[in-house]
Amino acid sequence: LLLANPLYTALLGERPARPGHGRNGAWWTFLGPPGRVRQGPEERRAMEAALVSDLRATVSRYPADPRLGSLLDELRADSPRFAALWESGVVGRHEAARKTVDHPDVGPLTLDCDILTVAGDDLRLMVYTAQPGTPDADGLTLLATTVLPALTRSPPAANSRTESIT
Template sequence: MRTGRARPSPATPGAAHFAGPPGRVSHTPEQKARFEAAVVGDLRAAAARYPADADLSSLIKDLRGVSTDFVRLWDTGIVGVHESDAKTVHHPDVGAITFDCDVLTAPGSDLRIVAYTAAPGSDAADRLRLLNVIGTRTTTKDSTLG
């Protein structure tokens, strides 16, 4: 839950989840709980690796000021990283696309690569093929693809 305070400038998609406006990604309650715990755990691990990083400390302070959910999870002391889950992205032209989402971490670094994949033959794969066909066409609220 977000509070009424001014929101911080989110530096990561995880921070944006807690502080930014709602995005196009939706989660089931279980996915949301796993995602939020992973974001907070990853930030806590980063804070332990970089205790003198003023920007990171400021981000954490700002998130504590705008999100009661962040505060609740931060106060548990959880430490962890992102791994795998599913994400549903709501695309304005083709609707909801549910991806497998894997977060790959380069050992010994802070690099994270997020891979979104769709199983061959799945509804998500079909929607991705449709996006490939419509490409970069610009649509408006009242226009149709044709």
């Protein structure tokens, strides 16, 4: 995760940058604490396969990157699940999905999550939206109007690098 706008952070929670690995999604998925997104076993397997595939493709593009090598070493050593997927050669890809986020202040929100590819680049943009006129849209509005302002008034964590995208 390179950048997140404040609403993304309010929705999914702060993921403090880790020394050497930043906010890497693979690290958080395989070694971090559970997040707020509810996942069934099949959804979890698909996401893990997509992350391992992404990492494999990135390693092939940047084989001499020391931070990438360090991340891969840590994941293989500390996550048996990651190590097994890595060795299996599993292939997956990120697809649009409906996700339920269990938010501690506004309750469960079922949102569409779309992954947009930036043409000619390695970057992707993750966009969460709610169906208009639904309780989920109301919950997202509530999050934006009550929880988000409270978060933006609080000083950021010492190791936080979340930036606003406008």
